[in-house]
Amino acid sequence: MLQLIENDEQQEALRYFIEKLPQLKQTMESLEEKVAFVQHVLNDKQSLEAMFTEWEEKAEPFRLTPEHLEALATLVQLLPTLVQWLQKAEQFISFVTSVINDRESMAYAIQGAEDIVPIEKGLTILKETNERFQRERDSSPVSLLRMYRLLKHPLIQDGVKYIETLLDVASKHK
Amino acid sequence: MANVYDVKVAIVGAGSAGISIAARLLRKSRQLRGQVLLIDPSDKHYYQPLWTLVGGGAAKVEDSVREQATLIPDGAKWLKEAVDTFVPEKNTLKTKEGSTVRYDYLVVAAGVEIYWDQIKGLKETIGKNGVCSNYSYDYVQSTWENIRHFRGGTAIFTQPSTQVKCGGAPQKIMYLADDYFRQSGVREQTNIIFASGLPNIFAVKKYADTLEQVIQRKNIETKYRVELVEIDGKAKKATFEHLDTNERFTLSFDMIHVTPPMGPPAFIKKSPLADEAGWVDVDPYTLQHKTYENVFGAGDCTNLPTSKTGAAIRKQAPVVAENLLALMNEKPLKARYDGYTSCPLVTGYNKLVLAEFDYEKNPQETFPFDQSKERMSMYVMKRNVLPIVYWNGMLKGLM
Numbered sequence: 302m303l304q305l306i307e308n309d310e311q312q313e314a315l316r317y318f319i320e321k322l323p324q325l326k327q328t329m330e331s332l333e334e335k336v337a338f339v340q341h342v343l344n345d346k347q348s349l350e351a352m353f354t355e356w357e358e359k360a361e362p363f364r365l366t367p368e369h370l371e372a373l374a375t376l377v378q379l380l381p382t383l384v385q386w387l388q389k390a391e392q393f394i395s396f397v398t399s400v401i402n403d404r405e406s407m408a409y410a411i412q413g414a415e416d417i418v419p420i421e422k423g424l425t426i427l428k429e430t431n432e433r434f435q436r437e438r439d440s441s442p443v444s445l446l447r448m449y450r451l452l453k454h455p456l457i458q459d460g461v462k463y464i465e466t467l468l469d470v471a472s473k474h475k
Numbered sequence: 476m477a478n479v480y481d482v483k484v485a486i487v488g489a490g491s492a493g494i495s496i497a498a499r500l501l502r503k504s505r506q507l508r509g510q511v512l513l514i515d516p517s518d519k520h521y522y523q524p525l526w527t528l529v530g531g532g533a534a535k536v537e538d539s540v541r542e543q544a545t546l547i548p549d550g551a552k553w554l555k556e557a558v559d560t561f562v563p564e565k566n567t568l569k570t571k572e573g574s575t576v577r578y579d580y581l582v583v584a585a586g587v588e589i590y591w592d593q594i595k596g597l598k599e600t601i602g603k604n605g606v607c608s609n610y611s612y613d614y615v616q617s618t619w620e621n622i623r624h625f626r627g628g629t630a631i632f633t634q635p636s637t638q639v640k641c642g643g644a645p646q647k648i649m650y651l652a653d654d655y656f657r658q659s660g661v662r663e664q665t666n667i668i669f670a671s672g673l674p675n676i677f678a679v680k681k682y683a684d685t686l687e688q689v690i691q692r693k694n695i696e697t698k699y700r701v702e703l704v705e706i707d708g709k710a711k712k713a714t715f716e717h718l719d720t721n722e723r724f725t726l727s728f729d730m731i732h733v734t735p736p737m738g739p740p741a742f743i744k745k746s747p748l749a750d751e752a753g754w755v756d757v758d759p760y761t762l763q764h765k766t767y768e769n770v771f772g773a774g775d776c777t778n779l780p781t782s783k784t785g786a787a788i789r790k791q792a793p794v795v796a797e798n799l800l801a802l803m804n805e806k807p808l809k810a811r812y813d814g815y816t817s818c819p820l821v822t823g824y825n826k827l828v829l830a831e832f833d834y835e836k837n838p839q840e841t842f843p844f845d846q847s848k849e850r851m852s853m854y855v856m857k858r859n860v861l862p863i864v865y866w867n868g869m870l871k872g873l874m
Contacts, residue, residue: 413859
Protein backbone atom coordinates (compact mmCIF):
# COMPACT_ATOMS: atom_id res chain seq x y z
CA MET A 302 0.00 0.00 0.00
CA LEU A 303 2.79 2.42 0.95
CA GLN A 304 4.62 1.60 -2.24
CA LEU A 305 1.49 2.39 -4.17
CA ILE A 306 1.10 5.74 -2.45
CA GLU A 307 4.67 6.66 -3.33
CA ASN A 308 3.70 6.45 -6.97
CA ASP A 309 3.47 10.00 -8.52
CA GLU A 310 0.21 9.36 -10.29
CA GLN A 311 -1.43 8.10 -7.10
CA GLN A 312 -0.17 11.10 -5.13
CA GLU A 313 -1.51 13.48 -7.79
CA ALA A 314 -4.90 11.78 -7.67
CA LEU A 315 -4.92 11.86 -3.88
CA ARG A 316 -4.06 15.58 -3.88
CA TYR A 317 -6.90 16.28 -6.33
CA PHE A 318 -9.28 14.19 -4.22
CA ILE A 319 -8.36 16.05 -1.02
CA GLU A 320 -8.66 19.44 -2.76
CA LYS A 321 -12.11 18.59 -4.04
CA LEU A 322 -13.31 17.03 -0.77
CA PRO A 323 -15.42 20.04 0.35
CA GLN A 324 -17.23 20.13 -3.02
CA LEU A 325 -17.66 16.38 -3.03
CA LYS A 326 -19.12 16.54 0.49
CA GLN A 327 -21.59 19.21 -0.63
CA THR A 328 -22.62 17.19 -3.68
CA MET A 329 -23.07 14.04 -1.62
CA GLU A 330 -25.24 15.89 0.90
CA SER A 331 -27.42 17.31 -1.87
CA LEU A 332 -27.73 13.88 -3.47
CA GLU A 333 -28.58 12.33 -0.12
CA GLU A 334 -31.36 14.89 0.41
CA LYS A 335 -32.84 14.13 -3.02
CA VAL A 336 -32.72 10.38 -2.47
CA ALA A 337 -34.36 10.85 0.94
CA PHE A 338 -37.11 12.96 -0.69
CA VAL A 339 -37.82 10.24 -3.27
CA GLN A 340 -37.89 7.64 -0.51
CA HIS A 341 -40.36 9.74 1.50
CA VAL A 342 -42.60 10.18 -1.53
CA LEU A 343 -42.56 6.46 -2.27
CA ASN A 344 -43.47 5.74 1.34
CA ASP A 345 -46.25 8.31 1.31
CA LYS A 346 -48.97 5.95 0.08
CA GLN A 347 -51.71 8.53 0.65
CA SER A 348 -50.16 11.10 -1.67
CA LEU A 349 -49.38 8.47 -4.32
CA GLU A 350 -52.91 7.11 -4.11
CA ALA A 351 -54.39 10.59 -4.60
CA MET A 352 -52.06 11.34 -7.49
CA PHE A 353 -52.73 8.11 -9.41
CA THR A 354 -56.49 8.36 -8.76
CA GLU A 355 -56.49 11.88 -10.23
CA TRP A 356 -54.56 10.74 -13.31
CA GLU A 357 -56.83 7.79 -13.85
CA GLU A 358 -59.93 9.97 -13.45
CA LYS A 359 -58.56 12.37 -16.05
CA ALA A 360 -57.63 9.59 -18.48
CA GLU A 361 -60.83 7.60 -17.94
CA PRO A 362 -63.16 9.65 -20.21
CA PHE A 363 -60.77 9.05 -23.11
CA ARG A 364 -61.35 5.29 -22.81
CA LEU A 365 -58.04 4.53 -24.48
CA THR A 366 -57.93 1.09 -26.01
CA PRO A 367 -55.22 -0.86 -27.84
CA GLU A 368 -56.78 0.49 -31.06
CA HIS A 369 -55.91 3.98 -29.91
CA LEU A 370 -52.33 2.99 -29.44
CA GLU A 371 -52.28 1.40 -32.88
CA ALA A 372 -53.81 4.56 -34.36
CA LEU A 373 -51.19 6.63 -32.58
CA ALA A 374 -48.45 4.47 -34.11
CA THR A 375 -50.04 4.91 -37.58
CA LEU A 376 -50.27 8.64 -37.02
CA VAL A 377 -46.60 8.78 -36.15
CA GLN A 378 -45.82 6.84 -39.33
CA LEU A 379 -47.86 9.30 -41.39
CA LEU A 380 -46.39 12.39 -39.78
CA PRO A 381 -43.81 13.18 -42.51
CA THR A 382 -46.56 13.24 -45.17
CA LEU A 383 -49.06 15.01 -42.95
CA VAL A 384 -46.54 17.71 -42.05
CA GLN A 385 -45.99 18.40 -45.75
CA TRP A 386 -49.73 18.92 -46.25
CA LEU A 387 -50.02 20.96 -43.09
CA GLN A 388 -47.17 23.20 -44.25
CA LYS A 389 -48.96 23.75 -47.57
CA ALA A 390 -52.22 24.49 -45.73
CA GLU A 391 -50.40 26.89 -43.40
CA GLN A 392 -48.82 28.65 -46.40
CA PHE A 393 -52.21 28.93 -48.10
CA ILE A 394 -53.88 30.28 -44.96
CA SER A 395 -51.02 32.77 -44.46
CA PHE A 396 -51.39 33.88 -48.10
CA VAL A 397 -55.16 34.37 -47.81
CA THR A 398 -54.71 36.23 -44.51
CA SER A 399 -52.07 38.42 -46.10
CA VAL A 400 -54.35 39.25 -49.07
CA ILE A 401 -57.30 40.02 -46.80
CA ASN A 402 -55.19 42.34 -44.67
CA ASP A 403 -53.60 44.01 -47.68
CA ARG A 404 -55.93 46.87 -48.63
CA GLU A 405 -54.16 47.59 -51.91
CA SER A 406 -54.41 43.97 -53.05
CA MET A 407 -58.06 43.72 -52.04
CA ALA A 408 -58.87 46.91 -53.97
CA TYR A 409 -56.94 45.55 -56.96
CA ALA A 410 -58.80 42.21 -56.79
CA ILE A 411 -62.20 43.89 -56.58
CA GLN A 412 -61.38 46.23 -59.46
CA GLY A 413 -60.13 43.25 -61.48
CA ALA A 414 -63.29 41.27 -60.80
CA GLU A 415 -65.41 44.22 -61.91
CA ASP A 416 -63.40 44.47 -65.13
CA ILE A 417 -63.98 40.80 -65.92
CA VAL A 418 -67.63 40.61 -64.86
CA PRO A 419 -69.28 43.92 -65.76
CA ILE A 420 -71.49 44.01 -62.65
CA GLU A 421 -72.46 47.66 -63.08
CA LYS A 422 -73.49 47.08 -66.71
CA GLY A 423 -75.61 44.11 -65.63
CA LEU A 424 -77.24 46.14 -62.86
CA THR A 425 -78.04 48.97 -65.30
CA ILE A 426 -79.74 46.50 -67.67
CA LEU A 427 -81.79 45.00 -64.81
CA LYS A 428 -82.76 48.42 -63.50
CA GLU A 429 -83.86 49.67 -66.92
CA THR A 430 -85.79 46.43 -67.56
CA ASN A 431 -87.65 46.74 -64.25
CA GLU A 432 -88.52 50.37 -64.88
CA ARG A 433 -89.74 49.70 -68.43
CA PHE A 434 -91.72 46.65 -67.33
CA GLN A 435 -93.48 48.67 -64.61
CA ARG A 436 -94.14 51.55 -67.01
CA GLU A 437 -95.37 49.53 -69.99
CA ARG A 438 -97.17 46.83 -68.06
CA ASP A 439 -100.30 45.74 -70.05
CA SER A 440 -103.01 43.28 -69.16
CA SER A 441 -103.47 41.82 -72.65
CA PRO A 442 -102.93 38.04 -72.89
CA VAL A 443 -99.72 36.75 -74.56
CA SER A 444 -100.68 35.34 -77.95
CA LEU A 445 -99.17 32.24 -79.55
CA LEU A 446 -97.77 34.39 -82.33
CA ARG A 447 -96.00 36.52 -79.76
CA MET A 448 -94.59 33.37 -78.14
CA TYR A 449 -93.43 32.15 -81.58
CA ARG A 450 -91.71 35.48 -82.24
CA LEU A 451 -90.01 35.27 -78.86
CA LEU A 452 -88.80 31.74 -79.57
CA LYS A 453 -86.99 33.05 -82.66
CA HIS A 454 -84.86 35.39 -80.56
CA PRO A 455 -81.15 34.27 -80.88
CA LEU A 456 -80.72 34.21 -77.10
CA ILE A 457 -83.69 31.84 -76.62
CA GLN A 458 -82.54 29.75 -79.62
CA ASP A 459 -79.07 29.37 -78.06
CA GLY A 460 -80.61 28.53 -74.69
CA VAL A 461 -82.84 25.81 -76.15
CA LYS A 462 -79.93 24.35 -78.11
CA TYR A 463 -77.79 24.36 -74.98
CA ILE A 464 -80.50 22.50 -73.01
CA GLU A 465 -80.84 19.97 -75.87
CA THR A 466 -77.07 19.33 -75.81
CA LEU A 467 -77.11 19.08 -72.02
CA LEU A 468 -79.94 16.49 -72.08
CA ASP A 469 -78.11 14.54 -74.79
CA VAL A 470 -74.83 14.47 -72.82
CA ALA A 471 -76.65 13.65 -69.56
CA SER A 472 -78.45 10.69 -71.14
CA LYS A 473 -75.11 9.28 -72.35
CA HIS A 474 -73.74 9.37 -68.81
CA LYS A 475 -76.74 7.59 -67.26
CA MET B 476 -23.79 57.49 -41.79
CA ALA B 477 -20.83 55.10 -41.85
CA ASN B 478 -21.37 52.17 -39.52
CA VAL B 479 -20.12 48.67 -38.93
CA TYR B 480 -22.67 45.87 -39.01
CA ASP B 481 -22.07 42.28 -37.98
CA VAL B 482 -24.77 39.90 -39.19
CA LYS B 483 -25.37 36.24 -39.79
CA VAL B 484 -26.91 36.71 -43.27
CA ALA B 485 -26.42 39.72 -45.52
CA ILE B 486 -28.65 39.96 -48.59
CA VAL B 487 -27.63 42.41 -51.29
CA GLY B 488 -30.73 43.66 -53.06
CA ALA B 489 -34.26 43.96 -51.71
CA GLY B 490 -36.02 43.19 -54.97
CA SER B 491 -38.09 40.10 -55.75
CA ALA B 492 -35.27 37.67 -54.96
CA GLY B 493 -33.81 39.42 -51.90
CA ILE B 494 -37.09 39.92 -50.05
CA SER B 495 -38.42 36.51 -51.00
CA ILE B 496 -35.27 34.76 -49.73
CA ALA B 497 -35.21 36.81 -46.51
CA ALA B 498 -38.86 35.95 -45.84
CA ARG B 499 -38.22 32.25 -46.46
CA LEU B 500 -35.15 32.16 -44.20
CA LEU B 501 -37.07 33.83 -41.39
CA ARG B 502 -40.07 31.55 -41.79
CA LYS B 503 -37.88 28.45 -41.65
CA SER B 504 -35.51 29.53 -38.88
CA ARG B 505 -36.77 31.75 -36.08
CA GLN B 506 -33.24 31.94 -34.66
CA LEU B 507 -32.37 34.19 -37.60
CA ARG B 508 -34.70 36.96 -36.40
CA GLY B 509 -32.66 40.15 -36.21
CA GLN B 510 -29.77 38.41 -37.97
CA VAL B 511 -30.80 39.01 -41.59
CA LEU B 512 -29.76 42.30 -43.17
CA LEU B 513 -31.19 43.45 -46.50
CA ILE B 514 -29.05 46.05 -48.24
CA ASP B 515 -30.74 48.19 -50.90
CA PRO B 516 -30.70 51.94 -51.54
CA SER B 517 -34.19 52.12 -53.09
CA ASP B 518 -37.12 53.18 -50.94
CA LYS B 519 -39.58 52.01 -53.60
CA HIS B 520 -40.30 48.46 -54.73
CA TYR B 521 -41.66 47.89 -58.23
CA TYR B 522 -43.70 44.99 -59.61
CA GLN B 523 -42.19 45.35 -63.06
CA PRO B 524 -44.19 42.61 -64.87
CA LEU B 525 -47.16 44.99 -64.75
CA TRP B 526 -45.35 47.59 -66.84
CA THR B 527 -46.21 45.81 -70.10
CA LEU B 528 -49.89 46.33 -69.30
CA VAL B 529 -49.26 49.89 -68.05
CA GLY B 530 -47.56 50.72 -71.36
CA GLY B 531 -50.53 49.18 -73.16
CA GLY B 532 -53.04 51.20 -71.11
CA ALA B 533 -54.46 48.08 -69.46
CA ALA B 534 -53.16 48.73 -65.92
CA LYS B 535 -52.39 51.66 -63.66
CA VAL B 536 -48.75 52.49 -62.93
CA GLU B 537 -49.50 53.15 -59.26
CA ASP B 538 -50.54 49.50 -58.84
CA SER B 539 -46.95 48.50 -59.67
CA VAL B 540 -45.21 50.33 -56.83
CA ARG B 541 -45.08 50.07 -53.03
CA GLU B 542 -42.96 51.54 -50.28
CA GLN B 543 -39.97 49.28 -49.64
CA ALA B 544 -40.35 49.74 -45.87
CA THR B 545 -43.77 48.03 -45.95
CA LEU B 546 -42.31 44.91 -47.60
CA ILE B 547 -39.25 44.20 -45.43
CA PRO B 548 -40.08 40.88 -43.75
CA ASP B 549 -40.72 40.87 -40.02
CA GLY B 550 -37.44 39.95 -38.32
CA ALA B 551 -35.20 41.34 -41.08
CA LYS B 552 -33.30 44.62 -40.95
CA TRP B 553 -32.89 47.02 -43.85
CA LEU B 554 -29.76 49.03 -44.60
CA LYS B 555 -30.77 51.71 -47.11
CA GLU B 556 -27.36 51.99 -48.74
CA ALA B 557 -25.74 50.91 -52.02
CA VAL B 558 -23.05 48.22 -52.04
CA ASP B 559 -19.76 49.32 -53.53
CA THR B 560 -17.17 46.62 -52.81
CA PHE B 561 -17.21 42.92 -51.93
CA VAL B 562 -14.30 41.41 -49.96
CA PRO B 563 -15.43 37.78 -49.82
CA GLU B 564 -12.10 36.52 -48.41
CA LYS B 565 -12.87 38.56 -45.29
CA ASN B 566 -16.64 37.94 -45.38
CA THR B 567 -17.09 41.67 -45.68
CA LEU B 568 -18.66 44.22 -47.97
CA LYS B 569 -18.55 47.98 -48.06
CA THR B 570 -21.20 50.44 -49.11
CA LYS B 571 -20.90 53.68 -51.06
CA GLU B 572 -22.01 55.49 -47.91
CA GLY B 573 -18.95 54.06 -46.11
CA SER B 574 -20.57 51.37 -43.96
CA THR B 575 -18.94 48.00 -43.48
CA VAL B 576 -21.00 44.81 -43.25
CA ARG B 577 -19.40 41.66 -41.87
CA TYR B 578 -21.41 38.55 -42.57
CA ASP B 579 -21.31 34.80 -42.03
CA TYR B 580 -23.37 34.13 -45.15
CA LEU B 581 -24.03 36.33 -48.16
CA VAL B 582 -26.81 36.28 -50.76
CA VAL B 583 -26.33 38.45 -53.84
CA ALA B 584 -29.61 39.34 -55.52
CA ALA B 585 -28.99 42.76 -56.99
CA GLY B 586 -30.81 42.48 -60.33
CA VAL B 587 -29.60 43.82 -63.68
CA GLU B 588 -28.42 47.25 -64.69
CA ILE B 589 -29.97 49.05 -67.62
CA TYR B 590 -27.36 50.58 -69.92
CA TRP B 591 -29.32 53.59 -71.22
CA ASP B 592 -26.00 55.18 -72.29
CA GLN B 593 -25.14 52.41 -74.74
CA ILE B 594 -27.58 53.75 -77.33
CA LYS B 595 -26.32 57.10 -78.56
CA GLY B 596 -28.91 59.85 -78.16
CA LEU B 597 -31.39 57.74 -76.19
CA LYS B 598 -31.07 59.52 -72.85
CA GLU B 599 -31.69 62.89 -74.48
CA THR B 600 -34.91 61.85 -76.19
CA ILE B 601 -36.51 59.12 -74.06
CA GLY B 602 -40.06 60.02 -73.04
CA LYS B 603 -40.48 62.50 -75.89
CA ASN B 604 -40.38 62.73 -79.72
CA GLY B 605 -42.26 59.43 -80.01
CA VAL B 606 -39.49 57.58 -78.14
CA CYS B 607 -40.67 55.47 -75.22
CA SER B 608 -39.75 52.49 -73.08
CA ASN B 609 -41.55 50.19 -70.67
CA TYR B 610 -38.30 49.53 -68.82
CA SER B 611 -38.52 52.42 -66.39
CA TYR B 612 -41.17 53.60 -63.96
CA ASP B 613 -40.47 57.14 -65.16
CA TYR B 614 -41.08 56.43 -68.86
CA VAL B 615 -43.59 53.58 -68.91
CA GLN B 616 -46.54 55.93 -69.16
CA SER B 617 -44.99 57.60 -72.19
CA THR B 618 -45.48 54.30 -74.03
CA TRP B 619 -49.24 54.46 -73.50
CA GLU B 620 -49.28 58.15 -74.46
CA ASN B 621 -47.54 57.28 -77.74
CA ILE B 622 -49.81 54.33 -78.53
CA ARG B 623 -52.94 56.28 -77.60
CA HIS B 624 -52.11 59.27 -79.75
CA PHE B 625 -50.61 57.36 -82.68
CA ARG B 626 -52.17 58.43 -85.95
CA GLY B 627 -50.39 56.05 -88.33
CA GLY B 628 -46.90 55.78 -89.84
CA THR B 629 -44.02 53.57 -88.75
CA ALA B 630 -43.96 52.06 -85.26
CA ILE B 631 -40.70 50.30 -84.34
CA PHE B 632 -40.25 47.95 -81.39
CA THR B 633 -36.67 46.98 -80.51
CA GLN B 634 -34.99 44.20 -78.57
CA PRO B 635 -31.22 44.23 -77.87
CA SER B 636 -28.91 41.24 -78.28
CA THR B 637 -28.01 41.37 -74.57
CA GLN B 638 -29.91 39.51 -71.89
CA VAL B 639 -32.86 41.54 -70.65
CA LYS B 640 -35.25 41.18 -67.78
CA CYS B 641 -38.27 39.31 -69.12
CA GLY B 642 -37.13 38.47 -72.63
CA GLY B 643 -40.69 38.44 -73.97
CA ALA B 644 -41.55 41.98 -72.90
CA PRO B 645 -40.17 43.76 -76.01
CA GLN B 646 -42.67 41.94 -78.24
CA LYS B 647 -45.62 41.92 -75.79
CA ILE B 648 -46.02 45.70 -75.97
CA MET B 649 -45.91 45.46 -79.75
CA TYR B 650 -48.87 43.06 -79.81
CA LEU B 651 -50.86 45.34 -77.50
CA ALA B 652 -50.02 48.33 -79.69
CA ASP B 653 -51.17 46.42 -82.79
CA ASP B 654 -54.45 45.58 -81.04
CA TYR B 655 -55.00 49.20 -80.04
CA PHE B 656 -54.13 50.53 -83.52
CA ARG B 657 -56.81 48.21 -84.93
CA GLN B 658 -59.36 49.43 -82.37
CA SER B 659 -58.56 53.07 -83.06
CA GLY B 660 -58.69 52.52 -86.84
CA VAL B 661 -55.08 53.49 -87.66
CA ARG B 662 -53.65 50.02 -88.31
CA GLU B 663 -54.22 50.26 -92.07
CA GLN B 664 -51.96 53.31 -92.22
CA THR B 665 -49.33 51.76 -89.94
CA ASN B 666 -46.20 49.72 -90.56
CA ILE B 667 -45.09 47.81 -87.46
CA ILE B 668 -41.44 46.66 -87.37
CA PHE B 669 -39.93 44.33 -84.80
CA ALA B 670 -36.15 44.92 -84.82
CA SER B 671 -34.40 42.38 -82.64
CA GLY B 672 -30.79 41.55 -81.86
CA LEU B 673 -31.77 37.91 -81.44
CA PRO B 674 -31.93 35.35 -84.26
CA ASN B 675 -35.59 34.40 -83.76
CA ILE B 676 -38.86 35.43 -82.16
CA PHE B 677 -38.51 33.07 -79.15
CA ALA B 678 -35.99 30.49 -77.98
CA VAL B 679 -38.45 27.65 -77.30
CA LYS B 680 -39.88 26.13 -80.49
CA LYS B 681 -43.29 25.26 -79.10
CA TYR B 682 -44.03 28.89 -78.23
CA ALA B 683 -42.06 30.32 -81.17
CA ASP B 684 -44.44 28.47 -83.52
CA THR B 685 -47.45 30.22 -81.99
CA LEU B 686 -45.71 33.60 -81.99
CA GLU B 687 -44.74 33.24 -85.65
CA GLN B 688 -48.44 32.81 -86.41
CA VAL B 689 -49.25 35.89 -84.32
CA ILE B 690 -46.62 37.92 -86.22
CA GLN B 691 -48.08 36.76 -89.52
CA ARG B 692 -51.68 37.38 -88.48
CA LYS B 693 -50.83 40.86 -87.28
CA ASN B 694 -48.78 41.58 -90.41
CA ILE B 695 -45.68 42.65 -88.49
CA GLU B 696 -42.37 43.10 -90.31
CA THR B 697 -39.43 41.43 -88.55
CA LYS B 698 -35.72 42.22 -88.69
CA TYR B 699 -33.48 39.84 -86.73
CA ARG B 700 -29.84 40.17 -85.60
CA VAL B 701 -30.04 43.96 -85.74
CA GLU B 702 -29.06 46.21 -82.84
CA LEU B 703 -30.29 49.74 -82.20
CA VAL B 704 -27.12 51.83 -81.83
CA GLU B 705 -28.23 55.42 -82.27
CA ILE B 706 -31.42 57.42 -82.09
CA ASP B 707 -32.18 60.96 -83.20
CA GLY B 708 -35.47 61.90 -81.58
CA LYS B 709 -35.93 65.26 -83.25
CA ALA B 710 -35.29 63.88 -86.74
CA LYS B 711 -37.25 60.71 -85.81
CA LYS B 712 -34.54 58.43 -87.12
CA ALA B 713 -33.15 55.23 -85.60
CA THR B 714 -29.85 53.68 -86.67
CA PHE B 715 -29.33 49.92 -86.44
CA GLU B 716 -26.27 47.73 -86.90
CA HIS B 717 -26.50 44.27 -88.38
CA LEU B 718 -24.73 41.98 -85.92
CA ASP B 719 -23.42 39.59 -88.59
CA THR B 720 -22.27 42.08 -91.24
CA ASN B 721 -21.71 45.20 -89.05
CA GLU B 722 -23.54 47.18 -91.72
CA ARG B 723 -25.53 50.16 -90.48
CA PHE B 724 -28.90 51.32 -91.72
CA THR B 725 -31.34 54.01 -90.63
CA LEU B 726 -35.11 53.80 -90.31
CA SER B 727 -37.55 56.66 -89.90
CA PHE B 728 -40.17 56.25 -87.21
CA ASP B 729 -43.28 57.90 -85.89
CA MET B 730 -43.02 56.03 -82.63
CA ILE B 731 -40.34 53.72 -81.28
CA HIS B 732 -40.46 51.52 -78.19
CA VAL B 733 -36.90 50.90 -77.03
CA THR B 734 -35.77 47.96 -74.95
CA PRO B 735 -32.36 49.15 -73.77
CA PRO B 736 -29.35 46.84 -73.44
CA MET B 737 -28.81 45.39 -69.98
CA GLY B 738 -26.00 43.71 -68.08
CA PRO B 739 -24.56 43.01 -64.65
CA PRO B 740 -24.42 45.89 -62.15
CA ALA B 741 -21.01 47.63 -62.14
CA PHE B 742 -20.28 46.86 -58.47
CA ILE B 743 -20.72 43.13 -59.15
CA LYS B 744 -18.83 43.19 -62.43
CA LYS B 745 -15.68 44.53 -60.75
CA SER B 746 -15.92 42.16 -57.76
CA PRO B 747 -14.28 38.77 -57.15
CA LEU B 748 -17.78 37.26 -57.14
CA ALA B 749 -18.21 37.80 -60.88
CA ASP B 750 -17.50 35.44 -63.76
CA GLU B 751 -15.79 36.64 -66.94
CA ALA B 752 -18.98 38.24 -68.23
CA GLY B 753 -19.54 40.07 -64.93
CA TRP B 754 -22.43 38.02 -63.53
CA VAL B 755 -22.36 36.38 -60.07
CA ASP B 756 -20.73 33.02 -60.68
CA VAL B 757 -23.00 30.38 -59.13
CA ASP B 758 -23.60 26.67 -59.49
CA PRO B 759 -26.63 26.38 -61.81
CA TYR B 760 -28.34 23.80 -59.58
CA THR B 761 -27.49 24.65 -55.94
CA LEU B 762 -27.09 28.42 -56.58
CA GLN B 763 -24.03 28.38 -54.29
CA HIS B 764 -21.09 30.51 -55.42
CA LYS B 765 -18.51 28.45 -57.28
CA THR B 766 -15.56 29.84 -55.26
CA TYR B 767 -16.93 31.17 -51.96
CA GLU B 768 -19.07 28.51 -50.33
CA ASN B 769 -20.80 30.89 -47.89
CA VAL B 770 -22.07 33.00 -50.80
CA PHE B 771 -25.23 32.33 -52.82
CA GLY B 772 -26.72 34.15 -55.77
CA ALA B 773 -30.25 34.48 -57.11
CA GLY B 774 -32.17 36.37 -59.73
CA ASP B 775 -31.11 38.53 -62.64
CA CYS B 776 -27.54 39.28 -61.43
CA THR B 777 -26.43 35.64 -61.66
CA ASN B 778 -24.92 33.74 -64.59
CA LEU B 779 -27.71 31.14 -64.58
CA PRO B 780 -28.28 30.12 -68.20
CA THR B 781 -32.00 30.79 -68.19
CA SER B 782 -34.35 33.64 -69.01
CA LYS B 783 -34.28 36.39 -66.35
CA THR B 784 -37.83 36.57 -65.01
CA GLY B 785 -39.72 36.95 -61.75
CA ALA B 786 -41.09 33.45 -62.25
CA ALA B 787 -37.53 32.09 -62.34
CA ILE B 788 -36.83 33.89 -59.06
CA ARG B 789 -39.95 32.32 -57.53
CA LYS B 790 -38.32 28.92 -58.06
CA GLN B 791 -34.78 30.04 -57.14
CA ALA B 792 -35.69 31.62 -53.79
CA PRO B 793 -36.70 28.37 -52.01
CA VAL B 794 -33.55 26.65 -53.32
CA VAL B 795 -31.28 29.38 -51.94
CA ALA B 796 -33.10 29.48 -48.59
CA GLU B 797 -33.06 25.72 -48.16
CA ASN B 798 -29.42 25.27 -49.20
CA LEU B 799 -28.23 28.20 -47.10
CA LEU B 800 -29.91 26.74 -44.00
CA ALA B 801 -28.46 23.31 -44.84
CA LEU B 802 -24.98 24.86 -45.03
CA MET B 803 -25.52 26.57 -41.66
CA ASN B 804 -26.48 23.22 -40.14
CA GLU B 805 -23.55 21.44 -41.81
CA LYS B 806 -25.87 19.29 -43.92
CA PRO B 807 -25.59 18.51 -47.65
CA LEU B 808 -27.15 20.98 -50.09
CA LYS B 809 -30.07 18.98 -51.43
CA ALA B 810 -32.30 21.61 -53.02
CA ARG B 811 -31.95 21.86 -56.80
CA TYR B 812 -33.02 24.52 -59.32
CA ASP B 813 -33.75 23.11 -62.77
CA GLY B 814 -33.67 26.38 -64.70
CA TYR B 815 -37.44 26.87 -64.60
CA THR B 816 -38.57 30.16 -66.00
CA SER B 817 -41.81 31.51 -67.34
CA CYS B 818 -42.83 34.21 -69.73
CA PRO B 819 -46.49 35.24 -69.93
CA LEU B 820 -46.51 36.41 -73.56
CA VAL B 821 -49.34 38.88 -73.95
CA THR B 822 -50.41 38.68 -77.61
CA GLY B 823 -53.22 41.22 -77.36
CA TYR B 824 -55.82 42.60 -74.97
CA ASN B 825 -57.30 39.47 -73.34
CA LYS B 826 -54.89 37.05 -75.03
CA LEU B 827 -51.82 35.39 -73.60
CA VAL B 828 -49.47 32.47 -74.27
CA LEU B 829 -48.01 31.20 -71.00
CA ALA B 830 -44.52 29.93 -71.82
CA GLU B 831 -42.86 27.86 -69.09
CA PHE B 832 -39.62 25.95 -69.64
CA ASP B 833 -36.36 24.76 -68.04
CA TYR B 834 -32.59 24.85 -68.74
CA GLU B 835 -32.98 22.41 -71.63
CA LYS B 836 -35.74 24.60 -73.14
CA ASN B 837 -38.22 21.82 -72.47
CA PRO B 838 -41.74 23.10 -71.78
CA GLN B 839 -42.56 22.67 -68.10
CA GLU B 840 -46.20 23.70 -68.01
CA THR B 841 -48.24 24.18 -64.85
CA PHE B 842 -51.76 23.84 -66.22
CA PRO B 843 -53.35 20.70 -67.69
CA PHE B 844 -53.88 22.27 -71.13
CA ASP B 845 -51.77 23.37 -74.08
CA GLN B 846 -50.28 26.66 -72.89
CA SER B 847 -48.88 27.51 -76.31
CA LYS B 848 -52.41 28.55 -77.35
CA GLU B 849 -53.49 32.14 -76.87
CA ARG B 850 -55.92 32.17 -73.94
CA MET B 851 -58.01 34.76 -72.17
CA SER B 852 -57.83 32.85 -68.87
CA MET B 853 -54.04 33.23 -68.80
CA TYR B 854 -54.37 36.95 -69.54
CA VAL B 855 -56.75 37.33 -66.59
CA MET B 856 -54.27 35.43 -64.44
CA LYS B 857 -51.41 37.77 -65.41
CA ARG B 858 -53.40 40.93 -65.03
CA ASN B 859 -55.58 40.17 -62.02
CA VAL B 860 -54.07 37.28 -60.07
CA LEU B 861 -50.27 37.39 -60.38
CA PRO B 862 -49.80 40.88 -58.84
CA ILE B 863 -51.66 39.71 -55.72
CA VAL B 864 -49.66 36.48 -55.62
CA TYR B 865 -46.49 38.56 -55.88
CA TRP B 866 -47.20 41.01 -53.06
CA ASN B 867 -48.77 38.51 -50.69
CA GLY B 868 -47.31 35.15 -51.64
CA MET B 869 -43.87 35.53 -53.17
CA LEU B 870 -42.63 38.44 -51.08
CA LYS B 871 -43.91 36.76 -47.90
CA GLY B 872 -41.96 33.59 -48.70
CA LEU B 873 -45.15 31.59 -49.15
CA MET B 874 -45.24 30.92 -52.89
